[in-house]
Amino acid sequence: MKYLTIIKAGLGRKKVSTSLTILSIAVAFLLFSLGRSVAVAFNSEVEFAGNDRLVVVSSLSFTQALPMSHKNRIEAIEGVDKVVWRQWFGGTYKERQNFFPKWPVPDNYFDVYPEWEISEDQRRAFSTNLMGMVAGADLVEKFGWKIGDRIPIIPDIWPKADGTVWEFDLVGIISDPSGNETGEAFMRWKYFDEARAFENGLVGNFIVRIDDPSRADFIAKEIDSLFANSSDETKTSTEEAFSRMFAEQYGNIGLIINSVLAASFFTILLLTANTMSQAVRERTSELGVLKSIGYSDYLIMFFVLLESVLLCFFGALIGLIVAYSMFPGFSELAGGFAGELNFSISIVISAFVLAFITACLSGLMPAYSAMRLNVVDALRKH
Numbered sequence: 001m002k003y004l005t006i007i008k009a010g011l012g013r014k015k016v017s018t019s020l021t022i023l024s025i026a027v028a029f030l031l032f033s034l035g036r037s038v039a040v041a042f043n044s045e046v047e048f049a050g051n052d053r054l055v056v057v058s059s060l061s062f063t064q065a066l067p068m069s070h071k072n073r074i075e076a077i078e079g080v081d082k083v084v085w086r087q088w089f090g091g092t093y094k095e096r097q098n099f100f101p102k103w104p105v106p107d108n109y110f111d112v113y114p115e116w117e118i119s120e121d122q123r124r125a126f127s128t129n130l131m132g133m134v135a136g137a138d139l140v141e142k143f144g145w146k147i148g149d150r151i152p153i154i155p156d157i158w159p160k161a162d163g164t165v166w167e168f169d170l171v172g173i174i175s176d177p178s179g180n181e182t183g184e185a186f187m188r189w190k191y192f193d194e195a196r197a198f199e200n201g202l203v204g205n206f207i208v209r210i211d212d213p214s215r216a217d218f219i220a221k222e223i224d225s226l227f228a229n230s231s232d233e234t235k236t237s238t239e240e241a242f243s244r245m246f247a248e249q250y251g252n253i254g255l256i257i258n259s260v261l262a263a264s265f266f267t268i269l270l271l272t273a274n275t276m277s278q279a280v281r282e283r284t285s286e287l288g289v290l291k292s293i294g295y296s297d298y299l300i301m302f303f304v305l306l307e308s309v310l311l312c313f314f315g316a317l318i319g320l321i322v323a324y325s326m327f328p329g330f331s332e333l334a335g336g337f338a339g340e341l342n343f344s345i346s347i348v349i350s351a352f353v354l355a356f357i358t359a360c361l362s363g364l365m366p367a368y369s370a371m372r373l374n375v376v377d378a379l380r381k382h
Contacts (some may be wrong), residue, residue, distance in 0.1 A: 025315025306365025
């Protein structure tokens with residue numbers, strides 16, 4: 001307890017300086033918490049991609065449409081189990097900030113995603129209701145939907161031929177028992193293709209399920225060779241590679257966020273080190289007194305290091321609390337661009353580990369200087 005009193009006195013010696021340092025550290029960890037949640041969301045599709053699925057897109061761009069006739073030729077390749085297709089729909093639900101991924105798909109689309117759970121009754125309802133929609137459980141919970149609701153979607157990429165708003169009936173809910181995010185919606189291809197204003201009969205990309213994941217590269221090359229030198233050449237990759245490419249259309253999000261965080265933490269490192277160095281200089285005589293009454297060099301070093309750790313710990317704690325309180329609004333604002341955001345326990349653990357490392361790096365030199373103080377020289381400065 002007597003040691004805690006000494007440390008408390010040290011931190012409280014310059015209350016304004018200590019408070020400003022903690023505030024600066026808190027801002028850095030606020031940015032870290034929110035930034036990491038966005039980076040994880042952008043990478044989630046990559047992490048959860050299936051290794052037995054290939055994605056076939058146009059060699060020109062993944063936004064370029066492909067003819068439906070490609071499907072039969074792909075299915076004829078040895079090792080291909082099933083071929084389905086989809087199209088990026090775009091559009092928004094009621095308001096612009098309510099964006100989420102939407103895909104028109106064929107009735108058997110869910111056969112290539114066995115990890116998703118959906119009841120047979122709901123699958124039948126999807127295949128029999130022309131305006132049917134199946135949505136992820138996270139999406140349903142977010143908007144408070146229930147089976148039977150009619151969901152209006154404001155078009156942007158794909159207007160209806162008659163100029164009206166798209167409407168879909170929620171007939172099924174997808175869940176993933178592994179806990180992966182389910183924030184997408186799927187509509188019937190037949191309704192979409194018949195009602196859209198243009199490009200009828202064209203698809204965005206094909207999803208190919210293969211028998212043997214170890215042959216993925218070979219089958220991908222074989223698919224592309226089928227359409228080489230044609231007007232609709234393809235580029236086939238694993239679902240993981242495609243998901244990474246899709247996420248990086250906004251830029252290398254991980255690199256951007258990590259660069260910003262690295263710059264902010266380097267600044268905090270210098271700030272904390274300067275604060276601790278100044279504290280040691282101002283308390284030279286006090287530290288000399290402690291040494292003169294029997295406190296060892298290593299104990300003095302421990303005091304200074306612990307002060308640095310407490311500074312960073314309290315700053316990180318405040319930053320995390322503020323980030324957590326801001327997270328619902330931040331998630332709603334950024335979720336449409338980055339998918340489903342989660343304030344996970346891994347972010348909290350990473351923050352405290354980073355706080356400890358920052359504290360050790362910034363406090364090591366001041367603590368070493370305090371340990372090396374000569375008692376006589378220190379007392380002369382009184």
